[in-house]
Amino acid sequence: MNIGQVSNASGVSQRMIRHYEKIALIPAPPRRDSGYRDYSDADVARLRFVAHARDLGFPIEEIRALLGLWLDKSRSSADVKALAAARAEELGRKAKALEQMRATLLDLAAKCHGDERPDCPIIEQLAG
Numbered sequence: 354m355n356i357g358q359v360s361n362a363s364g365v366s367q368r369m370i371r372h373y374e375k376i377a378l379i380p381a382p383p384r385r386d387s388g389y390r391d392y393s394d395a396d397v398a399r400l401r402f403v404a405h406a407r408d409l410g411f412p413i414e415e416i417r418a419l420l421g422l423w424l425d426k427s428r429s430s431a432d433v434k435a436l437a438a439a440r441a442e443e444l445g446r447k448a449k450a451l452e453q454m455r456a457t458l459l460d461l462a463a464k465c466h467g468d469e470r471p472d473c474p475i476i477e478q479l480a481g
Contacts, residue, residue: 359392362402378417410444
């Protein structure tokens with residue numbers, strides 16, 4: 354498969370496929386005599402794995418670790434579970450922080466008159 358076909362099959366953009374190759378998250382495929390990359394079904398599966406992990410909020414280095422665990426048939430599921438639990442905890446912390454930011458913005462917006470006058474508690478808070 355060429356890069357366009359593997360992009361369509363995996364749901365990963367061509368730009369991201371090239372980026373993942375550059376950072377060695379996926380191996381560079383062999384090239385045809387024409388110079389075009391020649392991807393396999395295994396490459397599509399790997400890219401789908403990466404895409405799913407990204408959708409779940411895993412950063413690149415953790416995806417690299419997950420890929421290693423995926424390929425290691427003697428792995429312990431406890432290792433995979435630990436990575437997932439740690440990521441879930443981090444996402445929970447981020448969600449809480451986002452909710453606090455949202456509440457602050459809603460409070461500031463409620464205090465702002467939103468009229469032609471220049472005084473604004475939002476600007477005052479930002480200038481703080």
